[in-house]
Amino acid sequence: MSAQPAPITLNEISWPDYQGLDSFAKAGLFQHKGRPYHALLPQQFDRPMLDRIEALATMIRKIAKTRGGMNYLQSLLSEKRAMLYFAQPSTRTFLSFYAACQITGLHCAEVRDAHTSSEIKGESQEDSVRTFSSYFDLIIMRHPAGGFAERIAWMLSHTDRPVPVINAGSGKDQHPTQALLDVYTLQRSLEKRGGVAGKKIAFVGDLARGRTVRSLAWLLTLYEDVFMYFVAPETLQLGEDVQALLQSRKVSFTLTDDFEAVIPEVDAIYMTRIQDEWDTAHESNLIDTSKFHFEERHLKMLRPDAILMHPLPRRKEIAPEVDADPRAKYWRQVRNGMWVRTALILMMFDRDTEIDRYYHDLTRD
Numbered sequence: 001m002s003a004q005p006a007p008i009t010l011n012e013i014s015w016p017d018y019q020g021l022d023s024f025a026k027a028g029l030f031q032h033k034g035r036p037y038h039a040l041l042p043q044q045f046d047r048p049m050l051d052r053i054e055a056l057a058t059m060i061r062k063i064a065k066t067r068g069g070m071n072y073l074q075s076l077l078s079e080k081r082a083m084l085y086f087a088q089p090s091t092r093t094f095l096s097f098y099a100a101c102q103i104t105g106l107h108c109a110e111v112r113d114a115h116t117s118s119e120i121k122g123e124s125q126e127d128s129v130r131t132f133s134s135y136f137d138l139i140i141m142r143h144p145a146g147g148f149a150e151r152i153a154w155m156l157s158h159t160d161r162p163v164p165v166i167n168a169g170s171g172k173d174q175h176p177t178q179a180l181l182d183v184y185t186l187q188r189s190l191e192k193r194g195g196v197a198g199k200k201i202a203f204v205g206d207l208a209r210g211r212t213v214r215s216l217a218w219l220l221t222l223y224e225d226v227f228m229y230f231v232a233p234e235t236l237q238l239g240e241d242v243q244a245l246l247q248s249r250k251v252s253f254t255l256t257d258d259f260e261a262v263i264p265e266v267d268a269i270y271m272t273r274i275q276d277e278w279d280t281a282h283e284s285n286l287i288d289t290s291k292f293h294f295e296e297r298h299l300k301m302l303r304p305d306a307i308l309m310h311p312l313p314r315r316k317e318i319a320p321e322v323d324a325d326p327r328a329k330y331w332r333q334v335r336n337g338m339w340v341r342t343a344l345i346l347m348m349f350d351r352d353t354e355i356d357r358y359y360h361d362l363t364r365d
């Protein structure tokens with residue numbers, strides 16, 4: 001008996017079979033002709049794709065500086081419509097995508113509160129999203145349930161009108177577009193020193209439940225010789241699944257709870273907040289997290305050319321006095337996110353080569 005051929009598209013696989021795949025096999029199902037059709041998992045991005053998104057983001061940022069350039073950008077997707085389906089609190093990621101849509105001319109509509117929809121009449125979330133998808137050409141989705149965006153992409157791929165889906169944060173598991181903007185910020189901020197390759201990067205805080213950490217740690221494995229420190233109280237340390245993924249990529253890393261020993265060692269620090277919305281019995285209150293805060297006095301310990309990042313929102317992880325230091329890059333991350341998301345959307349709709357042409361003409365002597 002001959003073996004079954006491997007599934008090549010999302011609509012050729014059952015949901016249970018899909019769930020049985022590892023993240024790399026899943027990610028392969030989201031690509032179409034060398035570009036992301038969906039953007040759901042960080043594992044679907046390889047190094048050439050990251051380099052491309054970074055280059056596009058930089059060109060878009062420069063084109064957007066003039067009125068003519070902005071008008072041009074706004075013509076690129078003016079015939080398309082996007083739905084922002086955000087079933088979990090969000091303002092910054094929501095607005096970042098909203099702004100990215102505006103830059104490309106994509107018209108958007110939002111669903112923020114499922115309670116105002118027919119879900120209150122007992123409709124399933126899947127039926128709601130399928131109904132709404134009929135009006136749009138792209139779904140940008142944040143949801144508290146891990147894997148929900150994947151389920152929607154799978155479900156729509158079995159209809160006669162599939163629509164691309166972007167994961168804007170799913171449960172505790174992944175936040176791929178945050179990782180894209182984080183990598184872009186690292187590359188830009190460390191540009192003079194050759195970018196991310198060969199750097200030491202520390203992740204600090206709630207590494208067990210922070211989806212931005214899970215996504216970014218993976219993307220960093222695509223750069224040569226990165227060393228990672230995971231700095232957290234024992235109960236909030238990085239999950240074994242991510243550790244196994246890093247080991248499979250032969251990435252060197254260490255787990256520690258000694259933040260002050262790590263600060264002088266690294267080229268970048270990625271702070272995160274305690275994700276206590278996932279507590280079942282306020283257990284975070286029992287953990288002393290003060291040792292995992294970056295205070296003003298720590299600035300002296302940080303290398304002069306190192307950078308400090310945070311996906312935001314922050315609580316007490318970074319003292320406000322630190323904000324004025326040029327090594328604090330978290331506000332830069334926010335702005336970069338808008339350009340990176342614009343680049344991703346244009347790439348998904350196969351309009352990115354138009355950016356190359358326009359930029360080439362703009363910068364020609």
Ligand code: NCD
Pocket residue numbers: 092093169175178211212272273311312313
């Ligand atoms: C992050 C998230 O939602 O996971 N925020 C964001 O998207 N910028 C981080 C967090 O909420 O702590």
